[in-house]
Amino acid sequence: MSNKIIYGLFADDELLLDATKKLVSKGHRVNEVYSPYPVHGLDTAMGLKYSRLAITSFLYGMLGAFLITLLMWYVMVSDWPMIIGGKPNFSYGQNLPAFIPVTFEATVFFAAHLMVITFLFRCGLFPGSSSRNPDPRTTDDKFLMEIHESDSKKITEIKSILKNSGAQEIKVKNSNSELLEEFEEKRKKEKNKKKIRSKKNNGLLEKFFKIIGKNPKKNE
């Protein structure tokens, strides 16, 4: 048996949320959702685990506080004690108030920057990485659901659930790149068609009606 990926494309976030809830309640796992904006309640519906990013932020903050304390202690107390404002720096503790602002800033600096970098790497967004989004329409107004499954029985069940919950397109592929290739071919064809059409007919109003006819909105 080979691993298959089922894609369900939705035009509305409510439909996507309902489909996710249905799938999860039937015991399936929604592996990934691509959406143009954060959908409220999707994380809990998908059963995502609580992000561990906050823990890294705490560790980075501690690291920053430690490093800057070390630096200030070495520079201001140990290596070359300086008298500032009539306060001889013979001990770190006695001059603690003076060191607090810098410690605070360094803690925030380390926590914030390292956390953002961790987040980017965790998402695979390091320099030179390519986009992993299989359908570029999800950056505009569509929502794409991705389910990994190998059992053919389950695949048909998932497909029927997706269909019943209002998915626009349902596709089964072997990998993300397959879907992307298909999408790009389709787009090329449409472009060619549009070119021919625009040569035939330049009427803007007619074009407008055609677009409306093509994208019927749900009146829910």
Place this chain on the structure above:
Amino acid sequence: MYNITTDIKRLSFFLILIGLVAMAYGFFQSLTVVSDDKIKSTVKKIAKELNLEYKSKYKLETKEEKNIHLDEFDQLIENSEEDSKNINNHQKEDYSELIYMVEKKLHCHIDPNHVHTVSDVVYAAKHYFHAKHQRPWSSLLISTLFFLMVSVAATLWWALQYVAQAGWSALLLRIPMAISSFIPYAALILIFIIITAGLHWHHTFHWMAEGIMDPSDSYYDEIIANKAAYLNIPFFLIRTFICLIGWYCFAYLLKKYSLSEDKYGGGTKWYNKSYKTAVSFVLFFGITSAFAGWDWIMSIDTHWFSTLFSWYALASFFVTACAFIAIITIYLMYNGYFKELNNSHMHDFGRYLLAFSIFWTYLWFAQYMLIWYANIPEEVTYYQERYDYYYPLVMITLMINFLAPFLLLMNRSSKRSKGKVLFVACLIVLGHFFDVFLMITPGTMHDHWHLGFVEIGTFLGFLGFFILVVFRNLSKYQLIQKNHPMLGESEHHEIHIH
């Protein structure tokens, strides 16, 4: 609709009774004060019996020191240190007997470490009785200011919900409204305190003392006299009345529009009116809160000044107001009201408490660190006094007001739990009572301070009065503003994980 329960009534009457007993005790104690002349004559008499000379060596020494060249300064310090050591060792025994006899005769307490001459004994005894006389008045001022500013800060919180067009709080706006109804009561007591201070019944505001701005008087203080343009009783009273009447009017208007909205409904008409009133209140309060901080609190330590002080005081009162709103909301939730509120509302209260506790600490530290670092004598006296005599209380205040909310409310799940938010809110109320205590008492009672029955009892009495007024007002009107345009948003309020 909420109805005040007999439990609440009983509790508040009990607390008011404690407060009345504490205040009566305090004022009775302050009546047994010995007058300055009597102290002087008694000490002189005892000193004569013990063959001690009544003169102040201390003053002679300081006069000599004034005309010394800078090069000789180090030499002088060494000499004077040796001299003072010799003098202390030689004369301490003599004074201990004097101190003992004076203490026995006048029923007072004198710190032997500060006594170097006979006049020091007179000075210390005078201070002891001044503090004793001052005690009920300063505890009254602490509690009055605490509850006045908390009810005004609750009004500010209420106005801020309109200014920010916040949706989540639409369900519970009647709670700050009920708290704001305490303004006139506390305002009247504050005016009473200020007028009695002007009549010299007590010595809370040092700059009001007789002869302090008169160059021919022995009590003349040049630094305070230079502040006469701002610190004089008529102008002080004018500022007080502008603040109190202005706040009361804005709270009245907000209340009126809120009740009209209940009555007439009609879209956003009353909401927009409330919005405009709230914006003008925030602007008005931005200016008047500075005067309030300078006049009623900072002018007690008349020599000292800090540009940050009013914000620091305001942060203290604002976080307490948030705590009171949270406590009353959670109390009502435990009693079956506010079924629409969920733990996302608790999350917001937790955020308010955490954020403004950190804000308070930030301002406290910003004020402290600059003064500590610059070490200018005229500024540093404020913290000198607090660190010499109040050090444990300062540290406890910092622990309760910063560390406790910071550690207890840091976690997301504890911000969403009613019990934990309630616990931290109660801690914050306690901690900020200590904070207000530390703002006022060192300036009025110096090292003769108490945190005993009079202070705590007065606070409890005010708490009872506050509870009675607030819950009476809560039960007068609908608990939820039924025509508020953002009611739906508040009912469906949910904070998501991202």
